[in-house]
Amino acid sequence: NAGVTQTPKFQVLKTGQSMTLQCAQDMNHEYMSWYRQDPGMGLRLIHYSVGAGITDQGEVPNGYNVSRSTTEDFPLRLLSAAPSQTSVYFCASSFGTEQFFGPGTRLTVL
């Protein structure tokens, strides 16, 4: 199993641009989530999904959209990038106790 994969690894955007961060898992996990981590801070939950077709907001959802059309994929969309969204983004999936995290996407918004 590849586990949780994220693309791209690095991205630089200009203010106002939009983009989609990709996340996929091959463990057939129902639960997936997106976190962001700012320098020196812990992770903060952006959005999560308990299964295909179901999503909900986390602690910091503003400026982000998600959808879950399949069990495997959970993309995160930045609608109009802002410098405050410069961060490292982690996707995770779980079934039961343990969450599995992807390697992260480092996003810089200029």
Add this chain to the structure above:
Amino acid sequence: DAKTTQPTSMDCAEGRAANLPCNHSTISGNEYVYWYRQIHSQGPQYIIHGLKNNETNEMASLIITEDRKSSTLILPHATLRDTAVYYCIVLNYGGSQGNLIFGKGTKLSVKP
């Protein structure tokens, strides 16, 4: 979910046991204690979790006090690769698995 308090940083000599404390004085009866760690620039990694009994796996041991207000994660023989930020998280097992609330954790430095 209950809040946790951890020391900002700790040092440990290679080969010695690393004991990482966590206070969770407001924990409720149905909340579990989880530990994750994050090695530099990587995604967090699950270590162990428990409710009230001590737990051990291939990575670590978790000791929870009888009143459940605090716990200690023990890495029995720390190596340089255990240098990481360790997060203690309290979570209602019946709640959403996605809602892990990460504090700033403890930065463990294992030194030769």
